Amino acid sequence: MASGIPCETTPEAPRSVDPPEDLRPCERRALHEFRARLEDAIVSNQQLVKASGREKSKSRVACSADPTEDPREESLWGIPLLPSQGHEGTDVILLKFLRAREFKVSDAFAMLQKTLRWRREFGADSILEEEMGLPELEDAADVNGTDREGHPVCYSICGAFKDKDLYRRTFGSKERREKFVRWRVRFVEKGIQELSFKPGGAGSLLQVIDLKDSCSPDMKELRSATKKLVSVLQDNYPEFVVKNIFINVSLRYYVYYALFSNLISPRSKSKFILVRPSKVLETLLKFIAPEEIPVQYGGLKREDDDEFSPEKQVSELVIKGGGMATIEIPVVEPGVTVVWDITVVGWEVTYKEEFIPDDEGSYRVLIQKEKKIEESVRNSFYINEPGKVVLTIENRTYKKKRVLHRSKSKPTIPLYNLLNQTKHPIA
Structure with missing residues (x-):
């Protein structure tokens, strides 16, 4: 199908829900074109998931090429990608890729293909059922409550790794660092289970990254794993984070961020907020109600609280x-x-x-x-x-x-x- 033709002009326009009302005319056209291109690729049984160069050298079989699979059943995060199925979440997913690529349809389509290929190579669809054997990392990450707009809040506590033994067990080798990245992706997938892919729903996460006790010069392995993780998330989880709030940021981290920020896309960088220790509660209150902020950050939320419910007025x-x-x-x-x-x-x-x-x-x-x-x-x-x-x-x-x-x-x-x-x- 020729690029640039809106789906209204195609003979068999995909059946779909109406586009969101807040889209500009050019964005609506891009969404229609993306729908039509995706529909054409799936219905005509084209190779939606392209094989990597390494896979091509090993085999002529595409990485997604299971002849028993029906391409019409292709989905992402449980949402069918075939627009003509009319699922209300399909446009929500497609708009994430479009926004990540400034509504350039070809770039968004290529990103979608790469994401599907990566998920199959990485095994992302089954990662929640995977037993990783890392119970010691439970204190390093948590999905805890929602923000003022209903987005699930994911907390990452980097200071948990100041324990030298835990640090060695987590980052002591290349294999362990790769396992950490896999564990962190699993955490993101867990958070995505809390999202709503309905139009107007809370379809993204708010991330709070606590950097207290984490910027030691000896933690180069943590920084290396973090760089890889940022690349993975940026390439394969478009528009899944509404804000990245880094709290307890030291002067050392400001310097590190200045060097590291060139690896982050401008759109992703616009979602980063750096917060000094004295401004943590003040900043979090802009996004999260006080009864939803954990007490360690100055809020009123306590684990297993039997005295106050979240509905209690503050x-x-x-x-x-x-x-x-x-x-x-x-x-x-x-x-x-x-x-x-x-x-x-x-x-x-x-x-x-x-x-x-x-x-x-x-x-x-x-x-x-x-x-x-x-x-x-x-x-x-x-x-x-x-x-x-x-x-x-x-x-x-x-x-x-x-x-x-x-x-x-x-x-x-x-x-x-x-x-x-x-x-x-x-x-």
Whole structure:
């Protein structure tokens, strides 16, 4: 089929869902042409997946050339590629390749062919069922929650490799480095399982890469494996990352990035965000709600949290430089435990907690004496009389501070009452 002919003008136009409304006319034409070219290649049983030069020298059989396979069943990430099947996810996949190649249809088609060939050579379609035997790397990567737009958030913790024994077992040889790349691709495939390939759905990942304790000059093997990984992901996972947020970036890494960035395409580079340690929470809050940010990064999310659900509303207050603010949690009925979370963007404030009873004849209780707050705080206090828990935050810097907090009350039977009921059960 001649290049440049939109699919509306072909005698047998592929049946498909309507293109997204946000596409410009030239982009719509490119999508129509891509559909038609792909349809023609699959229906006419052309060799969609071209063999590499090495494979051609070994055999005349194409790398995808299983004569029992029906080319009409070609798919990517579970989405059929044949446009005339009318699957709602087909255009979503095709647009990823088009956007990665600036809507140049020939380049996008060539990229799709290379990706299909690579997946078959690499075994990417079956990698999730593969047992890699690397349980020690579980602390180095995690898919944890979603961002404000519903994109799954993938965390990579490079500092896990400061353990010299783990570093040697992971990067000590070429074979181990290749296995690491394979493990990391598996992690990406796991994240893709959380995506939506429906038009308008969250079809990409947000990546947070924590570089704390990872820029030692001795970690050249890690950098080498990372370069290869970036190349693999850039070539075969187009538009699958909405942003790459590098946090806890040191000066050494800024220098390294300046040298390394020439290997990254301009489009991919535009998605990179480098964040200094003091700006981690502030930056993550632009993309992720505080209740979805793990506590180690200043957020309010704790593993296996049985106190607060993600739906629990988080409140915010702003304290001007040199100012002070209080958060009051009133308790009308006694016999409850008050639980609260609090975190501060930028830290550098002092903080204390106390219980003030309504009865003027009762004593105030200092729950937490004044201290500097340098991490997310969770605390609780049992209330046996009406009153209020008061959290006092003082900002002695000249910059304004954002305070994020939430609280709840839950009925509680004190332990001594339970023990007393056990000894003297009620008749």
